Amino acid sequence: METITRFLTSPMMIELIWTVAQIFAVIVPLLIAVAYLTLAERRVIGLMQLRKGPNVVGPFGLFQPFADALKLLSKETILPSGASKAVFVIAPMLTFILSLVAWAVIPFGEGMVIADVNVGILYLFAISSLGVYGVIMAGWASNSKYPFLGAMRSAAQMISYEVSLGLVIITVIMAAGSLNLSDIVMAQKDMWFFIPLFPMFVIFFISTLAETNRAPFDLPEGESELVAGYFVEYSSMSFALFFLGEYANMILMSGMTTTLFLGGWLPPFDWPILYLIPGPIWFALKVALVLFVFLWVRATTPRYRYDQLMRLGWKIFLPFTLIFVVLTGGVLLGFGLLPQ
């Protein structure tokens, strides 16, 4: 008995328990946010299209996500006989895991971050670039035409937009002078980066739409041409994992936009009274704002044609961001604004 208590109170064990507690403190609110994002999406789009959306289950339809989750859980998991079984099962898990692990480096407040790594922004970029594997593995393992076409589209699309996404991130790094996300937020204390880098902000947002396969770039799952794209063959919980992963990715990308351009946990003005509201609340409000734009875009824009999508990525965004990287560097150097 005594050895057990000594083991549990040893510094290593306490650190481990503390880390796990931190992880839960991030993941549980995140999953609740994902559940309510699905509801918010249906309500917001419903109201924009002059209908009510789901409002029956519980007060204002607030229990709708739980009803959906229960429905999905009670369905049968189907493994297609022609599928490559291991890959088929791993793909949705990978999508879901990747959408969660990226949160390790996002700062929610001053010092409120699970892992304050030096290369936080590169870590985020690396994890978001891995997201394509869930899609491409699902598409290939299903051994079916629509999923495969969806996966091919998605792979090409995500790689194309990652290039400009990377260049946008470089301009932010130059302006902040650090790869650490907390430092990037603190560098925005006087002015949020979306003001001086406004064109980059717009391109970043559009690229995140493409990166998360959201409307108007939702060709990988374009229901009118590919049924549902890469997850046609998925049912029940494996489908739910894809769904959760996609929405968690949306929140992640909004979090990234907030951290890089909208000042993270900082209040909009540098007034002492605004600091009474804790940082995580400012962060959540900004993420909610960006998410609302995600939904707004989906309700109002038609889907892009595939060649137009590629043209936008390679012929417009890439040259523009390249020029802007040089321009930003030149301005920072010329006016002596380079951060030390």
Place this chain on the structure above:
Amino acid sequence: MIAPLFFYLFALMTVVSGLMVILARNPVHSVLFLILSFFNSAGLFVLLGAEFLAMLLVVVYVGAVAVLFLFVVMMLDINIDEMRQGFRQHLPLGLVVGLILIVELLMVFTQDLSTDNVLATNMSGEISNTAMIGQVLYTEYLLNFQVAGLILLVAMIGAITLTMRHREGVKRQNISEQNSRTRDETVQIVSVDSHVAPKVLDDSRAANKRLQ
């Protein structure tokens, strides 16, 4: 205690997945194992304290190169049995390549790295390794860096010129042409006599009848 544990985990996974690359029967599974081994090597870099290199490995190799690799392997219809047939024939060549690689590895390991070599100096703790790489990349290794970039550019241009051809008779969208169109050159107002059925309509009716 945790760091060595992770080292053995990453090292074991790297070696096992590296082996599985050549042992897996399905080429797509091979590529997936290759990706896994890249990923675990990135983990090893993190344990070495070279987090910038680790992230670069994931971004460049796992996030971009391997995706294209997977893309190509998936599109190719590779017959595994046919590939096995050439095994005996290609074995000597494979052995020679393997031998050369082993000799090179041995040469690297036996070389003395401690004498005024930039790579071997450990400066960790003073500045971040990102800054360190940046400092030598654009000073000491500027020429090598630029030449490497140039080689990649040449390869890219070569690939594009080899594959791009403009076939005649294929309809293409020219967006600048479309955008520069004015209303006057596309829209024409024709006054139609409303009592007489236009000839076009008659023609299409006749065509419909023929189809039926």
